[in-house]
Amino acid sequence: MLRSIFIYGLINSIILALTAVGFSLTYGISRVANFAYGALYVLAGFAAWVLLHRLALNYYLALFLAVVFVALVGAALYRFALIRVRGMPISEIIVTFALGTALVELLRFFGLFGSAYGLPPLRRATLQLLGVPVDFQRVALVVIGAVLILALWLFTHYTKIGLAFRAIAQDEQAAMMVGIDPDHMATLSLALGSALAAVAAVVVLPLGYIAAESGSNILVFAIAVCILGGLESPAGVIVASLLIGYAQILSVAYFGPHYQMIVALLAILVTLVFRPSGLFGKQKELEERV
């Protein structure tokens, strides 16, 4: 029991980190809280499903194209919509939230629910870890998640675009002075954030099936992790995922499946009330609370 809680808690934590990292990245760089995040996640799953089952593409090619497609959608979201309301939080929230809702409801209208819509796992196999049976997809997911987070860290610290991202996040005016275009960076950050949502989708969705409803769940989980860890803080995402991940698995093991969501929601509320910058947030206190 304990060993399986340990292993599944870890897997759950990595899933949370994967789903949250894109949201955190976009907010950290461009200050756009992308409430369409969950919808983009569902869209990625649906795109991958269409490419795989309708167009019968190669498995890896389909997943790759789905990720690229969602990244383009994210970029378009900024280029054609958010750019007009930049810097007005009310409008930004309304636009992303409404677009996300529209996307999810559109997919639901086309009948996107039920077990008919599933992505196949990388390989159908079951491994034994510490005597606990774990299927191959979950192990692969932990590896992919760890590699991805490491790659992101390297990207933001050692590449030119990554450094420009951090520059914009720290001081937009100063970054503009050295020739970094904030709109260009914001477009890229939304594209990258959406791509990360898509990666999470194509890796995590084979564990269950694609459902339009999961959009809002994913959004809540991503927000929970980002808030608890501190928006824009990469280390915070990892620690918060571990905390919420284990808390969820424990509550599911001892109380019931419904509590998974309640844990996430409570994490958001408690963090925001007592420490709105989160565990590792570097926000200025005045910006977020009076």
Next chain:
Amino acid sequence: MAKRRERIDRPIRVLTEDIYALESLSRMIYVAAPSVFPVLFLLLLPLFTPSLYMQRVLILTAVYALLALSWDFIAVATGLVSLGQALFFGVGAYLAAILNLHFGLPPMVTLLVSTFAGAAIATALVAPCLPLRGVYFAMTTLVYPLLLARTIEATAVLGGTDGLVGIASFPNVWVERYLVLAFVLGATFALRRLLRTDFGLVMRSISDNDQAVRASAINITVYKLVAIYLASALGCFAGAYFTHLYMFVGLSAFSLDLSILPIACAVVGGMGTLVGPVIGAFVLVPLAEMVRDLGTLRVVFYSLLLVALVLFKPEGLMSFLERKYRQIERWVQV
């Protein structure tokens, strides 16, 4: 020959600004018309909507108008964006159901109690998040209705996923029809009046610059609490009313629809005007009802409409109408 469009005040508007308004009947009408005609229209509307379906649409519209008004009031008075009007609605709805089922109170009493006590409960829930701003406040309000709905689902209290049934309905249809309309009108005018008082001035300045207000030695938390209390009273009334209307309350009282559509109404009508959201509701809700056959596609429809309006026409219907009423446009040579 370059020309440009010029806007100037209508002569009658200038003439009606002070005591000269009383000089002729047409001037008096000009002053009174914007408030008198909509009120008359609303009060007569139930008499001219014979079918039960139309009555229900009208009531639904009024309920959404209340929620939109409540959303707009929070935005005007505190500068906060709420994504969870469903919280207020749900609290009022469940409270009315409990009071009616367990304590056997008649609908009129439960309405009153759930409006005031429900607002107190909702305000107490939101109070810890009041220091938050912008995105952070929006996130907490998004979380509350979800949290309450999931808790009810998980613990199976208050009827769980089945909801509570067998709640008493209103004594007669006229009470049912006019109660909510009267409340919408009363609330709209009362809140507008409130914003014009000194108390309202402080509220409006909090939404402009809360730090400046604090620097003037004013406790902004008190003002925000009052604003949230008033706004949640409207939401709670809407919820309690709906419970008695349908004699049922369920998890749908916390649904996302109740949070988004009011925002859409406020945007259509014009944010920050208080009357705008009500007008917006009267435009948007019947429209949304007409396309109900489309199922979930109607959510797509009004979400996209909302986005388009926020992006391209953020001023809203109310400011447009106000401009047309007060000013004339003409082409002049540059």
